[in-house]
Amino acid sequence: MKKNQIILIVVAIAVAAAIFFLPKVVVNEKDKDNFAQNENAASVPEGHSEDDGHNHGGAEAGQADVHMAASPEQVMELTTARAKYNKAADSETRTRLASELAAAYAIVNKHDSAGYYYEIAANARPGEKSYKKAGDAYFEAFSFATTQERANELGAKARGMYEQVLKNNPTDLDAKTNVAMTYIATTNPMQGITLLREVISADPNNQKALFNLGILSVQSRQFDKAEERFRKLIAVNPEHVEGTFYLGVSLAETGKDEEAKAVLNKVKTMSSDPALLTSVDEYLAQLN
Numbered sequence: 566m567k568k569n570q571i572i573l574i575v576v577a578i579a580v581a582a583a584i585f586f587l588p589k590v591v592v593n594e595k596d597k598d599n600f601a602q603n604e605n606a607a608s609v610p611e612g613h614s615e616d617d618g619h620n621h622g623g624a625e626a627g628q629a630d631v632h633m634a635a636s637p638e639q640v641m642e643l644t645t646a647r648a649k650y651n652k653a654a655d656s657e658t659r660t661r662l663a664s665e666l667a668a669a670y671a672i673v674n675k676h677d678s679a680g681y682y683y684e685i686a687a688n689a690r691p692g693e694k695s696y697k698k699a700g701d702a703y704f705e706a707f708s709f710a711t712t713q714e715r716a717n718e719l720g721a722k723a724r725g726m727y728e729q730v731l732k733n734n735p736t737d738l739d740a741k742t743n744v745a746m747t748y749i750a751t752t753n754p755m756q757g758i759t760l761l762r763e764v765i766s767a768d769p770n771n772q773k774a775l776f777n778l779g780i781l782s783v784q785s786r787q788f789d790k791a792e793e794r795f796r797k798l799i800a801v802n803p804e805h806v807e808g809t810f811y812l813g814v815s816l817a818e819t820g821k822d823e824e825a826k827a828v829l830n831k832v833k834t835m836s837s838d839p840a841l842l843t844s845v846d847e848y849l850a851q852l853n
Contacts, residue, residue: 635673643669650682660689667702676705680722687726693733697740700726704743713750720747738764742773749781770801772808779811788818806836814848822852 635643646662646669653659667682680702687695703723710716724747727740734740742764748757758781764774779794795812798805810832816825829845829852836842 639669639673643673656689660686663689664695664698667698671702671705676702676709677719680706680719680726684722684726687729691729693730693737696726696729696733697737700730700740700743704747707747707750716750720750723747736767738768738771739773742771742777745774746777749777769797772798772802772805775801776805776808776811779808779815783811783814786818788815791815792819804835806832806838806841809835810841810845813845817848817852826852 643666646666650659650662650666653662663682663686667679667686670676670679670682680699683695683699683702687699700723703719703726707716707719707723710719724744727744730737730740731744741760745757745760745764748754748760751757758778761774761778761781764771765778768774775794775798779791779798782788782791782794792812792815795808795815798808799812802808809828813825813828813832816822816828826849829849832845833842
């Protein structure tokens with residue numbers, strides 16, 4: 566393969582990661598703050614950064630306003646929720662307010678902090694739904710991690726919450742798929758692939774599992790397998806933009822140039838995302 570084609574593959578994978586994880590903010594592993602000055606240190610869940618959502622980006626972001634992506638109303642809601650939580654005198658009130666504070670953090674896309682407070686609420690009142698909220702928040706934070714260490718930390722937190730979900734409901738395939746993706750980022754990626762295959766076995770039309778297995782095939786340059794996964798995905802959901810793009814990529818890499826052109830041109834009618842369209846145009850240029 567030509568050097569510029571290899572570069573396109575790297576660009577394509579980056580686009581897929583951006584699309585799949587729906588990035589909103591970047592969580593910096595060095596962002597630490599005293600989220601509650603009088604909080605008992607023993608109550609901080611192991612592995613959490615003790616970050617209350619302040620100073621995301623820190624010095625590396627040029628001391629930029631951490632709430633610049635949030636509206637004034639959202640900032641006020643978060644400030645109010647945090648103040649109410651810190652002033653709560655009894656554990657029952659704090660548990661209730663922990664969920665409210667977590668939701669306020671989630672709105673401003675501070676997902677590690679949202680996970681932390683959802684975890685407090687879930688541990689106080691265990692239940693499938695409460696653990697799922699915590700797991701989902703930690704998974705969002707995991708998807709924004711900028712270092713392997715941070716990804717490992719947040720991935721482990723997400724798995725811990727999802728394991729509680731799966732104990733109560735082993736058929737929750739969304740939780741199982743997310744667990745799989747946290748393993749992909751570790752030194753044991755095969756465990757994640759095995760879980761994705763289990764999801765497909767239980768639900769052959771599971772779009773998230775099909776997409777991720779396809780992406781993993783692209784990353785390992787098994788384009789014939791990737792083509793199979795993305796064809797199946799598009800059969801299930803013809804409007805799946807990312808799946809259509811990667812079907813085109815897979816077809817191009819297996820020498821099916823004319824079909825690849827048709828599929829990639831279709832992507833241009835499905836999305837207005839500039840990064841995606843740039844990748845499409847670059848691939849088409851290689852094929853013409």
